Amino acid sequence: METDYLELFRGEWNPDRVETVAFNVLSMSLAESIRRQTESTVVIDTRQNHFSPFASIPSPTIAVMIAVGLSATELQFLGQRDGVFTADPARVSMAQLLPVLSIAEWEELAAFDEDQANNAAIKQALRRNIPVRIQNACHGAGAGTLVHPDPDVVARKDPPAVACIQGRRVTDFTAHGRPDRGPRTPTAVAIKEHVHILDIGSYHRAGTTAVLPDIFNVLNRFGVAAELMSTSKVHVSVAVQLGAGILQQLLCELEKCGMSVSVREEMAVLSLVGRHMPSMIGIAGHMFSALAKRNVNIEMMSQSASEMNISCVISGRDAVKALNIVHHACLSGFSGSPATLPGNQSRC
Numbered sequence: 001m002e003t004d005y006l007e008l009f010r011g012e013w014n015p016d017r018v019e020t021v022a023f024n025v026l027s028m029s030l031a032e033s034i035r036r037q038t039e040s041t042v043v044i045d046t047r048q049n050h051f052s053p054f055a056s057i058p059s060p061t062i063a064v065m066i067a068v069g070l071s072a073t074e075l076q077f078l079g080q081r082d083g084v085f086t087a088d089p090a091r092v093s094m095a096q097l098l099p100v101l102s103i104a105e106w107e108e109l110a111a112f113d114e115d116q117a118n119n120a121a122i123k124q125a126l127r128r129n130i131p132v133r134i135q136n137a138c139h140g141a142g143a144g145t146l147v148h149p150d151p152d153v154v155a156r157k158d159p160p161a162v163a164c165i166q167g168r169r170v171t172d173f174t175a176h177g178r179p180d181r182g183p184r185t186p187t188a189v190a191i192k193e194h195v196h197i198l199d200i201g202s203y204h205r206a207g208t209t210a211v212l213p214d215i216f217n218v219l220n221r222f223g224v225a226a227e228l229m230s231t232s233k234v235h236v237s238v239a240v241q242l243g244a245g246i247l248q249q250l251l252c253e254l255e256k257c258g259m260s261v262s263v264r265e266e267m268a269v270l271s272l273v274g275r276h277m278p279s280m281i282g283i284a285g286h287m288f289s290a291l292a293k294r295n296v297n298i299e300m301m302s303q304s305a306s307e308m309n310i311s312c313v314i315s316g317r318d319a320v321k322a323l324n325i326v327h328h329a330c331l332s333g334f335s336g337s338p339a340t341l342p343g344n345q346s347r348c
Helices: 016-037 061-067 103-111 116-127 151-157 207-219 247-256 283-292 314-334
Strands: 003-006 041-043 075-079 101-102 133-135 143-147 189-200 227-232 235-240 259-272 299-302 309-316
Touching: 016 061, 061 116, 061 259, 075 116, 101 103, 101 151, 103 116, 103 143, 103 189, 103 259, 116 133, 189 207, 189 247, 189 314, 207 227, 207 235, 207 247, 207 259, 227 299, 247 259, 259 314, 283 299, 283 309, 283 314, 309 314
Parallel strands: 003 041, 075 133, 101 143
Antiparallel strands: 133 143, 189 235, 189 259, 227 235, 259 309, 299 309
């Protein structure tokens, strides 16, 4: 196979200027160098000794630069996963591969993913309206999951054939938004474990309104993101994931601000996600009723402003059980369609 080595860039590189420089200037430079190689396979070496100006930039981000410069119609990220599933396939045996996701759905589900380097690059590509396909590098025959700005249009133009990847059936669009093909369901369910709930009481006469800025300032100082929050006149409950050794320091800082804090440890955030959920009347009740029938207690609950994410906090010991309950109840049997019991679903 004929190849060419490209020396794409020389000079000073400031990693703090990635947004303004890399995508407005460097992406065009990278693309122009590649366009000249019309009859060969171009290999871009990102090792530090050959590509030193880009040493501080992750390889996935360089791929996005090139895609933007070339005005690519699709960017593929190859990894160890077949794509995005309706749930974690290692924990939910009935999880199905999703052929297409909206950008908003992917962003909600990416919050539960530990692959932050690839996720950051994918977000940069999607921000520039380049569809991204996530698929397995070892199973090239699989179509993976396409993250697209308008997934319903993709479904109408190119309805996916039913296929199997590593023994798992690819979800067709009957349950995912085809207006002419049956009921809509949520898209996926995800869970985040090892969560703490901070129950914060205020000594201020003004109640929680006066202390919310202090709470966010303390969390920001420790680099802690609020996963979920609920408030009343006198109490605030915040679900957070904490690194080792941070909890006691965090509690001390909150108490210095005039707050009383109690902690519930080893909790889990369970989220049901779907772009069609705003029009699905009763889906929240269906989700919570299914959990209650199986004796899973809900400690907190919340709905996102977009209405496409319903989340609750449960005990960590119920995490896998709750994940399977919600997947079975809401992705298999909502809107009056009979749920397919795990033992009865046909396998391909």
